[in-house]
Amino acid sequence: MQRGTIPGSSGSVRPLRRYGDAVLHAAARDVTGDDGPLAPLVEDLLATMYAHEGVGLAAPQIGVPLRLFVFDCPDDEERRHRGHVVNPRLVEADGVTVRGPEGCLSLPGLEAGTPRHDHTVIEGTDVDGAPVRVEGTGFFARCLQHEFDHLEGTVYADRLTGLRRRRLLRAVRRAGWYGGG
Secondary structure, eight states: OOOEEEEETTTTTOOOOOTTTTTSOOBOOOOGGGGGOOOHHHHHHHHHHHTTTTTEEEGGGOOBSSSSEEEEOTTTTTEEEEEEEEEEEEEEEEEEEEEEEOOHHHHTOOOOEHHHHEEEEEEOOTTSSSSEEEEHHHHHHHHHHHHHHTTTOOOGGOOHHHHHHHHHHHHHSSTTTOOOO
C-alpha cells in the first residue's frame, strides 16, 4: 500500500458474501507469489469494510479464498488498531474466555453472545512480505479471532451452542438476505 494515502480510498467496494455461501465455510488457501500484487486487494477489503461500517474483513467475505484480512478496530481503551495480515497464524489465544456480543458483515443485522479469549497474538506478513505481529486484548482480540476464523472456514455462528445457536440460525432463516442452504 502506498504510504500517505487514506486506507481504502483507492479501493473498490465489492459485494459481500452472506452466511450460507460456500466460500465462507471452506478454509482459505495460503497466499503465494503466483497470486499477484496484494495491495489492490487490501484496498478493496478496506473500502468494503468502511462502506459497511465494519471493524474487520477477511478476503473470503468478498469471495476471494485467500488467507488475508484487514482491520480498523478499537481495543477496550478506544485505541485504534489498523492494518492487514497476509497468511496469518494464530500463535496465542489465551486469558479469560469472555462471552460478548459479536456480529459479522456476512450476517448483517444479527449478533449473538460468542465466547472468545481476551488475549490474542497473530503473526504473518504484510503485502510486501515483511513480518507482522499483531497483539490484541479485549474487543480487539475478539476482532482478530473473528477474522482469523473466517480464513479457517468458520463463522461466529459455528461457535455458538444450544439456545444461542438455535436463535441465531432461526434469525438467519428469516433474514431478507438469506438465500437458503
